Amino acid sequence: MMKHYYLLLALAFLALHPAIAQDSSKKPLIGISCSHPEDYSSVRTTYTESVIKAGGIPILIPVTENEKTLEDIVSLLDGLILTGGEDIHPSYYNEDPAEQLGEVNPVRDRYDMTLIRLATGRNLPVLGICRGEQLINVAFGGTLYQDLPTQYNGISVNHQQEEPSSVATHTVFVHS
Template sequence: MKQSLIGITTFIGKNNQEVPKRFIDVISREHGVPVLLPEIENEDLIKAQVENIDALLLTGGDDVDPALYDQDPHQKLGNIEPERDEYEWKLIDYALERDIPVLGICRGSHMLNIHEGGTIYQDIYSQIEEGTELIKHQRNDSKEHFTHKVNIKKDSKMYDIVKQEEIFTISNHHQAVNEVAPGFQVAAKTNDGIIEAIESTEHDFVIGLQWHPEERYHTDESSQNIIRRFVEAAGK
């Protein structure tokens, strides 16, 4: 039986590219073969990367450059990585063209939505309309296992995966999907109305999550189901 190759995008540092080991662990636990995708510039080689994987996992990281969705930078915009944005844009081009499964986590969800014509809030705490009382979406301590509730829409693929209308998630973000891209629908929100999951209505498995199933995988059934279904979809 052929095991699926799961391409995982990397975090770009000053002199290296790396990825948190938890992404590798959860994919391998579900018998997928993790393949780290280093950022490169040659478009033919990027296309070859996508042609040699069975699914694409877009990981988290710094903020997305607002120029990609035709906005000026907000005062609360964090660090951006234009080179990573450009690279991942091309990865998504070829992944959607091939119609392979794509799972975007946090920043990865934003990239998916922007790529397909949507927008994001550059900072939910200062851009959400006045009078909306937001819950806490961003950690103060990276070691804290911070969770909040997410409400899953019953008519979504996400509900078909987790089989629950309400789950607890680990989340850490100050940005979020604003205008949902054409061809996508909202699959989950928090109690304060922040979009926590989007999914393609045109592809079998193209999903963006604001939360981090890789961080709760070892103790949480819904997180396990998400990773499992992603790897299973790669094998179809």
């Protein structure tokens, strides 16, 4: 189920953005932000497989704080996918950490925020998945609930899934 979700998002992303659709003979280069557990950069294969199935070429962007390197990579891209991962440090949306805040990764936060700034500066399409959606929100001045059960009417969401990543474990609702 989740693999189909990623594929659907990638297809829509690749097909609907005018900058990508302009030259149909060229496969778009889609940058994918990496996770940064310990000392390596990685992504789930569902991200790369979805981009390939949608007709793009996935480019893994290594986690680095070297802005020039990130700038050089982003300059080659036709689009950017921001992947899931740890919580975003609340200082990015002017809050102190709550006691229930999950794991954060300051290096990854700086890396992802730099990618957003560079990509939007080039008017690239940016797709956020899970943490990526939250990053886009925060980068443009939004805020987040650090812990839904304690900060929003006792809602319980089992987001730290034990199932394989291809299995959906909760529903997402968008209210406007």
